[in-house]
Amino acid sequence: MLAHLQSEADPVRIESLADALGLHRNTVRFHLDALQQQGLVRRVIERQGRKGRPRALFTAAPTVPPVSAAAHHGLVLALLARVQADASPDRPLAEEIGESWGSSMVAPGQRTTAEDLVGVVNGLGLTSRLTQQSDGLQLQIVRCPFREFTAGGDRTVCRIHLGLMRGYLAAGGADLTVIDLEPWVTPESCRARLGPPDVPGPDRAERAAEPNEGSLVGGGPAETAGPPDALS
Numbered sequence: 001m002l003a004h005l006q007s008e009a010d011p012v013r014i015e016s017l018a019d020a021l022g023l024h025r026n027t028v029r030f031h032l033d034a035l036q037q038q039g040l041v042r043r044v045i046e047r048q049g050r051k052g053r054p055r056a057l058f059t060a061a062p063t064v065p066p067v068s069a070a071a072h073h074g075l076v077l078a079l080l081a082r083v084q085a086d087a088s089p090d091r092p093l094a095e096e097i098g099e100s101w102g103s104s105m106v107a108p109g110q111r112t113t114a115e116d117l118v119g120v121v122n123g124l125g126l127t128s129r130l131t132q133q134s135d136g137l138q139l140q141i142v143r144c145p146f147r148e149f150t151a152g153g154d155r156t157v158c159r160i161h162l163g164l165m166r167g168y169l170a171a172g173g174a175d176l177t178v179i180d181l182e183p184w185v186t187p188e189s190c191r192a193r194l195g196p197p198d199v200p201g202p203d204r205a206e207r208a209a210e211p212n213e214g215s216l217v218g219g220g221p222a223e224t225a226g227p228p229d230a231l232s
Contacts, residue, residue, distance in 0.1 A: 001031050002040055002060060003067040011044050011057030032058055040064050080149060080156045087156075094156050098163020103171035112172025114139070114194060120168055126161070137176070139165075139192040150183060155216060158183045158190070162216050165192060180215040 004020060005012070014032070018025045035041035039061060046055045066072075087093040105120055106112060114130055114137060121128045127143035146157045162181040169177050177197040185191045 001028070002035060002064070005041060005058060005060040006064070006066055008059070011042075011046075011059040013055060013057055017058070076149065080154075083156055083160075084154070092159070092163075094159035095163035095166075098160040098165075099167030099170075100163075101160070102164035102167030102169075105168055106171040110172050112169050112174045114174070114176060116172070117165060117168060121161075121165070135193070137194040139178075139194060141190040141192070142188065144190065155183055158216055162192070170197065182215045
């Protein structure tokens with residue numbers, strides 16, 4: 001209902017909402033009351049242009065973020081295309097963007113930890129958890145709202161997230177970093193491996209390539225297959 005109201009430039013009547021959504025008018029009133037109480041919908045009175053009792057009209061509050069992500073989809077694609085065009089092995093632009101972003105999330109004097117990283121990652125809409133495996137500590141990302149942007153094997157978003165995690169931990173003086181990020185290590189999850197920040201680059205790259213050639217360890221674009229379903 002809120003998504004429909006956000007698609008309407010002008011306030012609408014309950015009858016119009018009921019017809020558009022295939023709902024009973026009383027059902028529409030019930031949901032409108034709930035949306036009003038949360039400050040998501042505004043009720044206005046139509047006073048001009050007609051005789052008789054003024055009618056109540058409803059409109060989405062202008063400050064409420066869009067329910068649909070459609071408004072952001074094109075913008076994200078445009079920005080990713082520019083990053084892809086400007087990036088090179090000598091200029092890992094996606095990681096640099098991520099590192100700057102991650103560093104900006106650290107408060108002055110804050111000491112970052114792996115547990116803090118979980119909160120940051122989950123705050124971005126990625127559902128993750130820490131697990132201890134035989135080869136070390138891992139951050140398992142079990143839900144990613146950016147999955148569709150990795151369709152076809154593009155890893156620009158993944159590289160931004162890799163840089164973000166590294167930048168966040170480094171800016172807070174953490175005693176660990178993200179060794180690599182493996183997109184879609186299973187059809188529904190990604191995996192970031194954590195380890196000491198002083199692991200040499202070449203050794204890190206060799207170890208990262210062993211379990212999964214699609215691991216992201218920094219550098220230029222990765223040509224890997226996307227998730228089986230492409231979209232979630």
